[in-house]
Every structure is written in C-alpha cells, then in structure tokens.
Amino acid sequence: MDPAILLIQCLNAVQYGLLLFLVASGLTLIFGIMGIINLAHGSFYMIGAYMAFALQPLVAQYLGGGFVLTVLVCVVLATVLGYFLEWAFYSYLYTREHLQQVLMTYGLILVFEELRSIIVGNDVHGVPVPSWLAGSVRLGDVMTYPVYRLFISLVCILVAALMFWVLTRTRLGMMIRAGASNREMINSLGIDINRLFRIVFAIGVALAALAGAIAAPVSSVYPGMGNAVLIICFVVVVIGGIGSIKGAFLAAMLVGFVDTFGQVFFPAAAGVMVYLLMAAILLFKPEGLFKH
Amino acid sequence: MKKIFTHTALAAALALSAGSAFAAVKVGFMLPYSGTYAKLGEAIENGFKLYVQEQGGKLAGQEVQYFKVDDESNPSKGPENANRLIKRDGVDILVGTVHSGVAMALAKAANDSDTTLIIPNAGADAITGPLCSKNVFRSSFSNWQPGYAMGAVAAENGDKTAVTISWNYAAGKESTDGFKESFEKAGGKVIKHLTLPFPNVEFQPLLTEIASLKPDAVYTFFAGGGAVKFVQDYAAAGLKDSIPLYGAGFLTDGTLEAQGASAQGLQTTLHYADGLDTPRDNKFREDYIKNFPQLPPDVYAVQGYDAAQMLEAGLKAVDGDVSKKDAMRDAIRSAKIDSPRGEFTLSKAGNPVQDMYLRKVEGDKNQFVKIAVEKLADPARGCKL
Numbered sequence: 001m002d003p004a005i006l007l008i009q010c011l012n013a014v015q016y017g018l019l020l021f022l023v024a025s026g027l028t029l030i031f032g033i034m035g036i037i038n039l040a041h042g043s044f045y046m047i048g049a050y051m052a053f054a055l056q057p058l059v060a061q062y063l064g065g066g067f068v069l070t071v072l073v074c075v076v077l078a079t080v081l082g083y084f085l086e087w088a089f090y091s092y093l094y095t096r097e098h099l100q101q102v103l104m105t106y107g108l109i110l111v112f113e114e115l116r117s118i119i120v121g122n123d124v125h126g127v128p129v130p131s132w133l134a135g136s137v138r139l140g141d142v143m144t145y146p147v148y149r150l151f152i153s154l155v156c157i158l159v160a161a162l163m164f165w166v167l168t169r170t171r172l173g174m175m176i177r178a179g180a181s182n183r184e185m186i187n188s189l190g191i192d193i194n195r196l197f198r199i200v201f202a203i204g205v206a207l208a209a210l211a212g213a214i215a216a217p218v219s220s221v222y223p224g225m226g227n228a229v230l231i232i233c234f235v236v237v238v239i240g241g242i243g244s245i246k247g248a249f250l251a252a253m254l255v256g257f258v259d260t261f262g263q264v265f266f267p268a269a270a271g272v273m274v275y276l277l278m279a280a281i282l283l284f285k286p287e288g289l290f291k292h
Numbered sequence: 293m294k295k296i297f298t299h300t301a302l303a304a305a306l307a308l309s310a311g312s313a314f315a316a317v318k319v320g321f322m323l324p325y326s327g328t329y330a331k332l333g334e335a336i337e338n339g340f341k342l343y344v345q346e347q348g349g350k351l352a353g354q355e356v357q358y359f360k361v362d363d364e365s366n367p368s369k370g371p372e373n374a375n376r377l378i379k380r381d382g383v384d385i386l387v388g389t390v391h392s393g394v395a396m397a398l399a400k401a402a403n404d405s406d407t408t409l410i411i412p413n414a415g416a417d418a419i420t421g422p423l424c425s426k427n428v429f430r431s432s433f434s435n436w437q438p439g440y441a442m443g444a445v446a447a448e449n450g451d452k453t454a455v456t457i458s459w460n461y462a463a464g465k466e467s468t469d470g471f472k473e474s475f476e477k478a479g480g481k482v483i484k485h486l487t488l489p490f491p492n493v494e495f496q497p498l499l500t501e502i503a504s505l506k507p508d509a510v511y512t513f514f515a516g517g518g519a520v521k522f523v524q525d526y527a528a529a530g531l532k533d534s535i536p537l538y539g540a541g542f543l544t545d546g547t548l549e550a551q552g553a554s555a556q557g558l559q560t561t562l563h564y565a566d567g568l569d570t571p572r573d574n575k576f577r578e579d580y581i582k583n584f585p586q587l588p589p590d591v592y593a594v595q596g597y598d599a600a601q602m603l604e605a606g607l608k609a610v611d612g613d614v615s616k617k618d619a620m621r622d623a624i625r626s627a628k629i630d631s632p633r634g635e636f637t638l639s640k641a642g643n644p645v646q647d648m649y650l651r652k653v654e655g656d657k658n659q660f661v662k663i664a665v666e667k668l669a670d671p672a673r674g675c676k677l
Contacts, residue, residue: 002504005500012500122327122330122331124516124520126550128552143500143529144528146528149496218528220520220550222328223328259494260494263497263498264498267460267486267488268487270487
C-alpha cells in the first residue's frame with residue numbers, strides 16, 4: 001500500500017476511535033462507577049444528534065445562532081435530562097439485579113425512539129457543517145480530508161484530557177472514585193452519595209449527547225442511529241475494562257484501527273473483526289485491558 | 293404494538309344488496325405502516341387507492357374491499373402477518389411489500405395458499421428468479437435492472453474502470469452485479485467490489501481505498517440513511533469532482549433534502565424520474581397531489597398505482613370473478629400497463645419489462661435525462677416458468 005494512503009487510513013482509524021471513545025466514556029462511567037447496565041446510552045447519543053438538528057433553527061432565532069452555541073445548549077439540556085432520569089428511574093436500580101436494569105433501560109430505548117418518531121418523524125435529516133469548519137485539507141493527489149473531521153478529533157481529545165484531569169486531580173474525581181469502591185463508607189463520611197451519583201449520571205448522558213451533537217454533521221440523523229452505536233460502545237467498554245477511562249480510550253483506538261484496516265484488508269470478514277478482537281482480549285484478560 | 297386496520301368499504305355492502313354476482317374483491321395490503329419505511333407504505337397504498345378511485349371506486353365492475361396489516365419491515369414476523377390476511381381475512385389478492393426479506397416470506401405464504409400476490413416495491417432478484425411462481429407479480433423492478441442500466445451508461449460515457457461499493461447484503465450484491473454485467477460486456481472492467489457490513493456507515497476507510505484505486509467511475513447501491521451519509525462523505529472526501537459517482541435511483545430518492553449540495557449533479561438510474569413530462573405522468577401527478585397534498589408523488593406511489601392497474605387487467609379478463617385464478621393470472625402476465633412511468637409489459641416471471649431512465653439531480657428533483665436502456669427485461673435467472 002502507498003505510504004500516503006496508509007497514513008490517511010491511520011488518520012481515519014484515529015478519528016473513528018476518538019469519536020467512539022467520547023460515546024463509550026459516558027457508558028463506562030455509568031457502568032463501572034454506578035454498576036448499572038445502561039442500554040439506553042445509545043439513545044442519549046441519538047438524542048444529542050437530533051437536538052443538534054432540531055435546535056439549530058431555534059438557537060439561531062432566539063440566541064443568535066452558531067454551531068458551538070447549539071452544541072452547548074444540547075449538552076446543557078442533556079445534563080438536565082440525565083439528572084432528571086437518574087432521579088426518576090435509575091436511582092431505583094442500584095440495588096436491583098442486572099436483569100431488571102436491562103429491562104428498564106431497554107424500555108427507555110423504546111420510549112425514546114417512539115418520542116423521536118412523534119416529535120421529529122422518521123425521515124433522514126442532514127445537519128449542515130458550520131461554515132467556518134466547512135473547508136478541507138488536500139491529502140495525496142485525489143483525496144481531501146474535511147476540516148470538520150479534524151475538529152471532531154480535537155474536541156474528543158480535549159474532553160478526554162478534561163475527564164482524566166477531573167477524575168485524578170480534583171475533589172469531585174476523588175469522591176467519585178471513592179464512591180465506586182465503597183458506597184457505605186463514603187456515605188458515612190458525610191458525602192451525599194445519591195447526589196454524587198446523580199451528577200455522574202448526568203455527566204455520562206451529557207458526554208453521549210455531546211458525541212451525538214458533534215457527530216451529527218458527518219453522520220446525519222436517522223431513526224435507529226443510537227442502537228448501532230450502543231453495541232460497538234459496549235465492545236469498547238468491555239475490552240477496556242469496565243469503569244476504566246484509560247481502558248476505554250485505548251480500547252476505542254484499538255477498535256478504530258481494527259475496524260478501519262479490517263475493512264481494507266479483509267472486507268469479507270469486516271463485520272466480525274472487532275468481535276474477534278474482543279473475544280481474543282477476553283480470553284487472555286477476562287476483565288478487560290484495565291481492571292477497575 | 294401491532295396495528296391492524298380493517299377498512300370495510302361502505303360501498304361493498306351496497307354492491308351486495310344490488311345483487312351482484314360476486315362478493316367484493318378483497319385486497320390485502322401488507323405494507324410497512326410504522327418504522328423507517330412507513331412513508332413508503334403509505335405512498336404505495338395512496339397510489340393503489342387513487343387508481344381505484346379514478347375508476348369510480350370499482351375495478352372491472354367489482355367493488356374493492358381493503359384489509360391492512362402493518363408488516364413492520366420485520367422478516368421474522370412475515371409468515372405470521374401474511375397469514376393474518378390470507379387465513380383470517382380471506383383476501384383474494386395480496387399487495388406487499390417494501391422490504392425484500394419480508395417479501396420473500398410473503399411470496400412463500402402466497403404460494404402455499406395459492407393466493408395472487410403483487411409486489412409493489414421489494415426488488416430482490418430471487419422473487420422473479422429462482423423463487424418465481426405463476427401467482428407472484430411485481431409492479432416495481434428487480435435490483436438487477438437499475439444496476440444493469442447504469443453499467444451501460446457508464447460504458448457509453450467512456451469509463452474504462454470502475455469500483456462498486458455497497459453494504460454486504462443481497463440487494464447491494466444484486467445491484468452491483470447488474471452494473472458489472474453490462475459494464476464489462478461493453479469492454480469496461482470493475483477493478484474492485486468494496487463492501488461493508490449492514491448497516492455500518494463508517495465509509496471513510498473505503499473512500500480512502502477508492503482514492504488509492506483511482507477508477508474512472510464509482511457505482512453504488514445505498515438507500516435511506518446510508519445513502520445520505522455516503523453521498524455527503526463522498527463529496528467531503530473531495531472525490532465527487534475527480535471520480536463521477538453513479539448509483540441506483542434509491543441513492544437520491546427521498547433523500548435529497550438531507551443530502552443538500554453534496555448530491556447536486558449525481559446521476560442515477562431508475563424506472564421513474566421527475567420531469568418525464570408525458571401527458572400520462574402529468575395527469576397522475578396532478579391527481580395525486582390533489583388527493584394527497586401532504587406527500588409528493590414519487591416512485592413508490594407509481595408502483596402502488598400500477599399494482600392496481602395490473603389487478604384490474606386480471607379482473608377484466610375474468611369479469612371480476614376472482615375464483616378463476618389461472619385465467620386472471622394469465623391476463624395479468626400478458627397485460628400492457630399504461631403506467632405514469634411509461635408503458636410496460638410483464639416478463640414470464642412477472643417482473644416489469646420497462647424503460648430505465650437516466651436521471652440527474654437538479655435542486656430537489658431527479659430530473660429525467662434520457663432513456664438509459666429501452667424495455668429492459670430482468671433475465672430471471674433460475675426461474676422455471
């Protein structure tokens with residue numbers, strides 16, 4: 001393979017991996033720290049994307065517009081939604097079995113899909129790329145690379161760095177880590193664990209919605225978009241080790257590379273490559289790359 | 293979640309009291325009324341009913357009674373849903389459906405019960421190929437047809453090499469095989485067939501692959517959300533200006549609003565187009581808009597409309613007596629349908645022998661350019677009729 005093409009493929013892999021990380025990081029937080037299997041995580045991604053589509057004209061009308069502002073509004077609304085959902089539904093699940101968690105969160109998927117269908121309809125919609133990011137960079141002699149895709153990668157890297165910093169260097173991060181290892185103990189130390197978990201959940205939802213919102217201009221918005229993302233995100237979380245942000249990052253990159261080069265070199269087996277990777281890793285590291 | 297509507301035409305009762313020789317013709321719609329294809333199902337039903345309405349609410353002098361089942365585009369529920377119409381409602385004619393997998397199940401149920409089936413969309417080659425049957429007809433197309441037509445156009449444009457790309461499933465394979473057949477027959481060469489798993493939409497690695505192969509043209513089969521994203525990504529990767537993108541018509545049908553500028557100028561082949569500007573099509577469009585102002589007339593509405601025409605041709609031959617199944621089916625098979633798309637006949641296997649149009653995207657229209665291949669018949673490979 002031509003080295004220039006190889007480099008572009010690596011860029012594709014990194015870019016895909018980074019976006020996967022952004023969605024999966026929220027899932028691994030909720031799964032690992034709160035112990036909840038949240039099947040509705042893909043729906044939050046879908047909600048973010050549809051908000052980016054539906055809110056754009058409203059934001060333009062009332063707040064003066066702008067893509068960044070729209071994304072911010074999406075994230076704020078998603079945080080509020082996450083806070084509410086935790087209070088209304090998820091807070092009852094901590095002590096329940098996994099089966100009940102799966103049933104309820106699956107129910108939420110159906111509810112969100114139906115609401116989406118009622119509010120926005122079943123059509124595919126495009127979301128315009130903001131004009132200041134609409135250009136592209138020339139790579140090789142026929143190919144160009146959209147600047148917007150590079151922008152997505154940049155946002156993902158910033159969010160990853162921010163999360164890492166919050167979890168390892170701040171008081172909030174310390175409380176979250178402590179809460180994950182021993183709920184009762186941290187409660188008896190005078191920290192409101194319920195409120196803490198509510199915040200973690202809201203952050204998880206916001207991350208998924210952010211991923212959906214910034215991916216919307218390249219992915220377009222369509223029914224069922226959340227479900228496709230959900231499965232691959234669970235793969236990332238399981239490979240990385242449940243609850244580990246570092247693991248999720250590494251796993252997302254691995255999946256990005258395996259998927260990209262699988263499509264190029266083994267097109268017939270492209271659909272199973274990622275799952276083979278997962279099986280191979282679980283064989284040697286049953287708890288994922290990074291044990292929480 | 294299953295929605296079953298039973299519409300009993302009021303007129304049916306009147307016809308009976310008037311002492312007609314036969315009961316009303318029972319038509320069962322098995323179409324998607326929910327999910328991604330809901331709008332397509334609606335358009336097909338609208339088209340069918342529009343034709344019946346134009347005939348004064350009767351086909352060959354017979355009242356028509358409608359039954360509906362939502363197939364949810366779910367193949368695993370196909371047999372069950374088909375039997376609701378066949379066994380419970382006792383329909384004479386089945387009309388359905390959009391999804392190829394469901395249509396296969398429907399065709400099997402129709403064969404088992406010897407019910408006449410008219411398929412108003414699903415393009416699976418097998419239905420009018422190895423699985424063909426004397427009671428199964430199609431008012432739409434086979435996946436092979438648009439592909440074959442586009443291969444001929446590409447060769448005519450002077451393209452020597454091409455890459456085909458689609459999801460790794462039957463419809464994509466059938467369509468790209470059709471392209472390859474005519475393109476290579478005319479001296480071209482398909483240098484690579486790229487696939488990705490359905491419904492994956494991460495196209496970037498394959499677009500890079502196309503850029504490295506540098507073919508003269510790319511042929512693709514995608515529909516719905518995948519079509520929107522592929523067209524956008526193709527343009528964003530800077531390939532649109534250097535390597536022309538051809539597609540089966542579904543690439544740009546019902547998706548133009550979402551695709552925006554990235555779809556402008558794309559060429560696709562299908563058995564229907566905007567701007568045909570024939571008196572027949574203009575009349576159809578005008579009537580359709582008058583009756584269903586919320587949905588623009590499209591290829592799906594035409595397919596529904598023609599399904600009703602095919603049924604009428606069959607009923608006329610037997611004076612509306614649906615119990616004379618063989619005579620009715622022979623009449624449908626030999627009918628000449630005056631479709632808004634242009635006149636067409638049916639092949640032995642029951643698939644339309646029709647003109648395939650080359651269209652070009654202009655604004656929000658798939659504008660007619662020329663006839664790509666005249667009277668194209670599906671080869672019906674494997675059909676023993």
